[in-house]
Amino acid sequence: MSKRLFIPGPIDVSQDILDCMSTQVIGHRGKEASQLQQDISEKLQKLFYTNSTILLSTSSGTGLMEGAIRSCTSKRAAVFSCGSFGNRWYKIGISNMIPVDLFEVDLGRAISPEMVDKVLSTGKYDLITVTHNETSTGIRNPIEAIGEVVKKYNDIIYCVDAVSSAGGIKIEVDKLGIDICITSVQKALGLPPGMAICTFSNKAVQRAKKVPYRGTYFDLLAMYEYIVSKNYQYPSTPSLSHMFALNFQLNQILKEGLENRFARHEDMARIVRNWAREHFQIFTDENYLSNTLTVIKNTKGISVSNLNKELQKYGYEIANGYGGLKEKTFRISHMGDYTVDDVKSLLKNINEILGFKTDLSLL
Amino acid sequence: MSKRLFIPGPIDVSQDILDCMSTQVIGHRGKEASQLQQDISEKLQKLFYTNSTILLSTSSGTGLMEGAIRSCTSKRAAVFSCGSFGNRWYKIGISNMIPVDLFEVDLGRAISPEMVDKVLSTGKYDLITVTHNETSTGIRNPIEAIGEVVKKYNDIIYCVDAVSSAGGIKIEVDKLGIDICITSVQKALGLPPGMAICTFSNKAVQRAKKVPYRGTYFDLLAMYEYIVSKNYQYPSTPSLSHMFALNFQLNQILKEGLENRFARHEDMARIVRNWAREHFQIFTDENYLSNTLTVIKNTKGISVSNLNKELQKYGYEIANGYGGLKEKTFRISHMGDYTVDDVKSLLKNINEILGFKTDLSLL
Numbered sequence: 008m009s010k011r012l013f014i015p016g017p018i019d020v021s022q023d024i025l026d027c028m029s030t031q032v033i034g035h036r037g038k039e040a041s042q043l044q045q046d047i048s049e050k051l052q053k054l055f056y057t058n059s060t061i062l063l064s065t066s067s068g069t070g071l072m073e074g075a076i077r078s079c080t081s082k083r084a085a086v087f088s089c090g091s092f093g094n095r096w097y098k099i100g101i102s103n104m105i106p107v108d109l110f111e112v113d114l115g116r117a118i119s120p121e122m123v124d125k126v127l128s129t130g131k132y133d134l135i136t137v138t139h140n141e142t143s144t145g146i147r148n149p150i151e152a153i154g155e156v157v158k159k160y161n162d163i164i165y166c167v168d169a170v171s172s173a174g175g176i177k178i179e180v181d182k183l184g185i186d187i188c189i190t191s192v193q194k195a196l197g198l199p200p201g202m203a204i205c206t207f208s209n210k211a212v213q214r215a216k217k218v219p220y221r222g223t224y225f226d227l228l229a230m231y232e233y234i235v236s237k238n239y240q241y242p243s244t245p246s247l248s249h250m251f252a253l254n255f256q257l258n259q260i261l262k263e264g265l266e267n268r269f270a271r272h273e274d275m276a277r278i279v280r281n282w283a284r285e286h287f288q289i290f291t292d293e294n295y296l297s298n299t300l301t302v303i304k305n306t307k308g309i310s311v312s313n314l315n316k317e318l319q320k321y322g323y324e325i326a327n328g329y330g331g332l333k334e335k336t337f338r339i340s341h342m343g344d345y346t347v348d349d350v351k352s353l354l355k356n357i358n359e360i361l362g363f364k365t366d367l368s369l370l
Numbered sequence: 371m372s373k374r375l376f377i378p379g380p381i382d383v384s385q386d387i388l389d390c391m392s393t394q395v396i397g398h399r400g401k402e403a404s405q406l407q408q409d410i411s412e413k414l415q416k417l418f419y420t421n422s423t424i425l426l427s428t429s430s431g432t433g434l435m436e437g438a439i440r441s442c443t444s445k446r447a448a449v450f451s452c453g454s455f456g457n458r459w460y461k462i463g464i465s466n467m468i469p470v471d472l473f474e475v476d477l478g479r480a481i482s483p484e485m486v487d488k489v490l491s492t493g494k495y496d497l498i499t500v501t502h503n504e505t506s507t508g509i510r511n512p513i514e515a516i517g518e519v520v521k522k523y524n525d526i527i528y529c530v531d532a533v534s535s536a537g538g539i540k541i542e543v544d545k546l547g548i549d550i551c552i553t554s555v556q557k558a559l560g561l562p563p564g565m566a567i568c569t570f571s572n573k574a575v576q577r578a579k580k581v582p583y584r585g586t587y588f589d590l591l592a593m594y595e596y597i598v599s600k601n602y603q604y605p606s607t608p609s610l611s612h613m614f615a616l617n618f619q620l621n622q623i624l625k626e627g628l629e630n631r632f633a634r635h636e637d638m639a640r641i642v643r644n645w646a647r648e649h650f651q652i653f654t655d656e657n658y659l660s661n662t663l664t665v666i667k668n669t670k671g672i673s674v675s676n677l678n679k680e681l682q683k684y685g686y687e688i689a690n691g692y693g694g695l696k697e698k699t700f701r702i703s704h705m706g707d708y709t710v711d712d713v714k715s716l717l718k719n720i721n722e723i724l725g726f727k728t729d730l731s732l733l
Binding site: 030068077 | 584586
């Protein structure tokens with residue numbers, strides 16, 4: 008298996024998963040398709056620690072973000088943002104004429120439960136969105152403590168963008184009171200891009216029933232009702248190839264053990280952080296570090312794009328800073344099926360290029 | 371290659387295309403991805419006989435139908451429908467709060483240019499939708515003659531759903547004056563489902579600029595602008611696996627030759643029609659028969675679902691009638707990479723099951 012892409016998704020996919028992508032197509036209205044989709048759902052319920060219905064969408068995660076805010080905002084949405092992917096929720100709301108307000112924190116800082124409490128106490132909102140893992144800054148927001156705040160209020164739909172965390176970081180959807188938890192398959196789940204996933208709670212179902220214009224393709228209520236009435240089938244023709252691969256990969260994940268998988272991500276994160284602290288600085292608030300991605304402050308003023316060009320000669324790729332953080336930061340992802348050894352190989356190559364001496368065995 | 375699914379998509383996919391689906395993932399923001407997407411675009415421009423920009427969407431065709439009507443209706447949309455997939459345009463419009471009117475013809479009949487002329491002469495509309503190939507009734511609507519009508523009027527956006535025809539039936543997008551021509555990869559293009567395609571004319575670009583709330587994921591203007599400014603890249607992470615397979619398949623299609631491919635579809639259609647006329651009746655108006663799908667009137671009152679169960683023992687599958695036409699009709703698709711011999715094998719098996727004697731060599 009060639010391990011190459013250490014960008015925050017898509018990441019390299021193991022050969023056995025790639026092989027599943029080339030499974031011959033089946034009719035999407037047959038029993039075999041229903042069974043496949045039911046199997047996937049049941050495994051994803053374990054991954055998300057939830058009894059909520061699982062919805063699969065042939066799209067990127069952005070599509071389900073649009074579906075969530077559009078299907079379930081009846082009064083007004085509060086978007087909490089600590090970076091580009093938080094801001095995306097706001098843009099989606101605006102582009103759909105949804106009443107929405109944006110509450111931002113500085114780049115590199117986390118959203119605080121107190122901030123959420125203050126906003127919700129106005130009584131103006133009936134849906135909130137939080138980015139679990141902000142891919143532009145490396146922040147992991149405290150969705151557990153925010154969940155406790157949300158529980159104090161009545162009838163708030165709690166939406167979490169877990170695109171770059173689910174499968175790598177534990178998210179106990181039901182315990183946290185998350186109504187819609189969204190992810191994509193090409194991040195910590197380790198598949199090729201092309202499919203998104205969300206959980207959809209009963210509370211969200213009831214809310215969507217009160218929202219008149221939910222669109223068609225991302226109408227989460229229509230998807231939910233189709234799944235219930237048509238035995239795990241979908242209104243539109245889905246990407247069956249991704250479903251074959253996802254079903255296989257969920258078996259692998261459950262075989263590895265969820266706790267083991269989360270621990271492996273923590274180990275990879277620790278190594279990258281220690282290396283970064285030795286040679287640069289961590290950009291992100293140290294209290295809210297992500298286990299799937301590390302954003303490093305370019306304190307040495309190296310050319311990140313040159314580093315990446317050199318790295319590619321070794322067969323590796325990392326990510327430059329996102330948007331306005333380009334060259335000021337760089338990003339190393341450590342998610343999916345990568346191992347501690349893969350991460351060390353990457354760092355060894357960076358060390359060689361930059362002339363660093365780190366004893367990687369000590370990290 | 372096992373040829374099995376004679377349903378109107380998804381259909382069986384040849385092994386070499388399936389193999390492309392398991393290509394290792396690349397970064398979707400790199401030069402390699404740009405080149406891949408540019409290659410695909412240029413080949414699709416040939417397939418559609420157009421200079422319009424090509425948009426690829428990780429979704430089913432329904433998603434791009436939503437994108438088209440939502441991005442480009444400024445005044446009011448007129449939906450012309452001759453079946454379930456025509457009606458879908460109307461439902462999409464309503465679910466998005468778009469001013470829209472539905473003009474229907476009886477099932478099995480085609481939309482007439484006169485009807486379109488009469489509707490447009492009211493001056494109320496600035497976008498029309500027509501289903502090229504109505505998968506529920508087997509009608510191929512006269513999009514050429516309708517195109518002539520549309521040209522009489524100023525500033526009408528002409529949208530065509532070519533989901534089950536493009537790649538199997540010639541559609542000269544520019545000559546016909548089509549602004550948005552939509553298809554999906556799992557029909558006559560012969561890929562696994564998971565990606566949709568549309569052409570997007572300059573007129574459509576200008577119109578979309580006047581429409582304020584176009585949503586996010588299916589905002590066709592945003593996709594267009596991203597492609598232009600970011601060198602054939604997409605706002606969201608696309609299904610790269612489908613792009614690898616699509617690029618390969620377009621090479622195969624151009625190698626076969628577009629005219630040869632269309633002729634092969636016509637040959638397959640002729641055989642199925644002749645067989646159907648001998649033993650049943652054709653459901654569809656004989657003047658508007660599709661070359662990718664035949665809908666057969668169940669004049670013998672056979673049990674279609676039993677026939678399908680028996681057929682599956684031989685490793686084949688056809689489709690029952692759609693919606694209210696279930697058991698009253700059944701559908702045989704003949705699209706993609708199937709050959710005349712594949713179609714004859716299917717019919718030979720149906721003959722055996724139903725006790726028909728047809729000299730297939732004479733069809």
